[in-house]
Amino acid sequence: MFVPRGTLPRIMFEKEYDVIVVGAGHAGSEAAAAAANMGSSTLLITMNLQNIGQMSCNPAMGGIAKGQIVREIDALGGYSGIISDKTAIQFKMLNKSKGPAMWSPRVQSDRMRFSEEWRLMLEQTKNLYFYQEMVAGIMVEGDRIVGVKTSLGLEIKGKTVVLTNGTFLNGLIHIGEKQFGGGRAGEKAATGITKDLVDLGFDSGRMKTGTPPRVDGRSLDFSKMVVQPGDEHPEKFSYSDSTKPLTQQRDCHMSYTSPLVHEMLKEGFDRSPMFNGAIQSIGPRYCPSIEDKINRFADKDRHQLFVEPEGWNTVEYYINGFSTSLPEEVQFKALKQVEGFENVKFFRPGYAIEYDYFPPTQLKHTLETKLVSGLFFAGQINGTTGYEEAASQGLMAGINAHLKVKEQDPFILQRNEAYIGVLIDDLITKGTEEPYRMFTSRAEYRTLLRQDNADFRLTPRSHAIGLASDERLKKMEEKKESAQKFVNFFKETSVQPEEINPILESNNSASVKQSDKMFKVFSRPEIGMDDMRKLSAVEEFIQVNNIDHEVLTQAEIQVKYAGYIEKEKNNADKLNRLEGIKIPVNFDYSRLKSLSFEAKEKLSAIQPATVSQASRISGVSPNDISVLLVYMGR
CATH class of the missing domain: 2.40.30.260 (Elongation Factor Tu (Ef-tu); domain 3)
Structure with missing residues (x-):
């Protein structure tokens, strides 16, 4: 049968995918899973299907602040936490000697099984399709993405495209004085996409990372x-x-x-x-x-x-x-x-690798580019480093690509809601000139953003957009209710001096002269859950209510850090008031004569969506924010 030239791509692929994801590292895999699980027809294109979810550097997930991000990805319905658990060979909770805001889970992983498990989970995901080839360019009509071009000359149509190219864009590997093209050891670099983006008006740069022997x-x-x-x-x-x-x-x-x-x-x-x-x-x-x-x-x-x-x-x-x-x-x-x-x-x-990236101030909070509608960037293309940072961006880009196709409101996490919100806000508001890595110190609300409560914070939000399952939400609600019931028990139950004083004295804590609420005693820094469990009423409550380790931890944190948590919630509420003050799209800052020249320049370049985001831009002073607030009628 004769097949007219140019019809083959239409036979091989759907007429038009809702979401095309380019690259199958941590960002691409999470992006593809999220979009497909939400109902979008999704095509994942990668240069080598054998390397899906490949750990290019160290064989580990989590760590300081990164472990919080993995928990957040899991609470949102992503795959990274599940795959990390299934392929772990060692688990550590880091920083246990410090406060709970610093506790960070980390696993050592089985590298080969990690990649295999990613592929198996993706293959079992409905609405997700695969193709192995290098994407050599993007297709744009006007200011809208319409698909991608492959190295074989195929044109694949897509309503949205998520680029997650990692270190592959014009990648150059260095070992001593030797140089050769490559995106990773044993794999060739990707060419063509950078030129297309630069021709469209995007700014690009070069970054470096390395790996040991x-x-x-x-x-x-x-x-x-x-x-x-x-x-x-x-x-x-x-x-x-x-x-x-x-x-x-x-x-x-x-x-x-x-x-x-x-x-x-x-x-x-x-x-x-x-x-x-x-x-x-x-x-x-x-x-x-x-x-x-x-x-x-x-x-x-x-x-x-x-x-x-x-x-x-x-x-x-x-x-x-x-x-x-x-x-x-x-x-x-x-x-x-x-x-x-x-x-x-x-x-x-070991070797070093240089690769292209695109300064992330060119993105919206959804990770969609400002220049091209429907085009999203996630991972190292945005100047970040680390599997966890990449995976979280991929998840958010995949979610927002799906919502874009369905013409639904975008999904954006605020700085007081998640480390993922801090990460994205830092990138698009401040940009980065060196590989960005997440730390607990970057989050001003880290007491709220603990690894133990990521499900409380994010599962309801994910369920509302159809990503987290009903089962996930029900499990979270039961855990939250159980923890609150336990906290209320401490608030309502008194303890007698003869019961508690021996425990206090053994911990070098001042004894009490009259009965007091358990909550007050438990709040003392010297007293832990193991101490409180020596009280028969506490142990009986735990046994009768079948309270597990997660709830024990959650209740202890809520009791001992109640004051800090409340203070941060109040500060977050103040932030949210500024978040609610929107700035019109493409606002002309030159009209505001009282703004400093630097503020006009920075605000015009970044185009913040809210006054709160504007306040975090380097070079924008409190006086500039006051000028904005006056103009916005506040």
């Missing part, structure tokens, strides 16, 4: 290293019942560099792309290469190295803390001087 665990002497076990009672990321906490775990280990290691590494500095000018772009400040650490912290004679297994059964290990782009023989020679690495065998050397 991978080594053969059979060649290491772990007896010379410090053992880093997981938690004795491991928890999990997902709030759903589809995963269970680990019952067995793999140890990680820790070793250190030394002055001798540093001297050997310095021998290659003249051939380091970091120092000889081959790399011009900026790398992540908070995850520097080993050569950068030696150079910046010359007073330190050693640095920690975390020796992390890549999975349950593999012998491959990741050397966290030894990210480098030095010549491979310099890497090898220096690493052999580290205790436990005397006989090390390399699987592959």
Whole structure:
């Protein structure tokens, strides 16, 4: 049968997809899952279907602030938390010695199983289709996206497009003085998209990231290293019942560099792309290469190295803390001087990679571009670094692409609602000139944005847009009700001096002379839940009401940090009043004569949606905000 030229793409693909997602890393996978689960016909295009959800760098999810983001993704109905639980080989709750706002879950992952589980879950997602090829450009009509072009010349139509290209846009890999194109070790770079975007008027830039060598665990002497076990009672990321906490775990280990290691590494500095000018772009400040650490912290004679297994059964290990782009023989020679690495065998050397990104001030809060309607950016294309940051952006872009197609209101998280809201607001309001990484210190409402209450904060919002299931919402409501009931018990129940004083005295806390409410006693910093459980009435309440670990933790935090939580809620309410004052689209700031010149320039470039967002722009003063408020009738 004769098929006329140009009809093949229409046979291979749907006439027009609701959402096309380009790239299947953490951002692309979450974007595709969200859009498809909400009911959009979604096409996920990637250069290699075998590498869906690939962990390009360290085999771990979560960590400081990042663990909160994974919990938020899970509460919103994303997949990252479930997949992290299913493929975890070790769990740790970091910062337990600090307040609960700082507690951050982290898992060591099985790299191969992580990618496999992502693919299996996506393949079981309704409305989601796959295609393996490089996207070489985008198709735009007027100011609206209409599809993508592939390297084979196919044109695929889409109502919206989400670009999640990671480090692949014109990626360039550096090892010493050697350079070669690539988006990741063993994979080619993606070309064409940057040119199309720049031709449309987008600003672009270059960023850098790096990765350490991978080594053969059979060649290491772990007896010379410090053992880093997981938690004795491991928890999990997902709030759903589809995963269970680990019952067995793999140890990680820790070793250190030394002055001798540093001297050997310095021998290659003249051939380091970091120092000889081959790399011009900026790398992540908070995850520097080993050569950068030696150079910046010359007073330190050693640095920690975390020796992390890549999975349950593999012998491959990741050397966290030894990210480098030095010549491979310099890497090898220096690493052999580290205790436990005397006989090390390399699987592959470390390398640095440069890639294109697009300053995120060119985006709306939905992650849709301001220049092209229906075009969304998520992940490292926006200047971020980290799986968790990428995945959260992908989720939000996928949600908003679907809502755009259905002509529904956008889904935006505020800074007091989620770390995801802080992340996106920081990006589009302040921009970034170096790879952006999330920290708890970036969130002014971190007491509200804890890892333990992400489901309380976000599951109702996700359920309202049809992403979180009825089952998820019901489970959250039962947990919330149980926690509140327990807190009320402490508020309403008194304890006698003869019952509580022995417990207080054993914790060096002042005794009481008369009966008092348990809530007041429990609020003391020296007293914990284990202490309160020594009271028969408390233990009886726990047993009768079948209160689990999550509810115990939640109730304790609500009692002990009630004052801090209330204060932050009040501050958040003040912020929300400014969030409610909208600024008209394409507002002409030159009309406001009292605005400073810098404010006019910054506000015109970023076009904030609200007065609150305007107040967070660098260079916009409180006086400028007052001028805006007067104009807006406030």
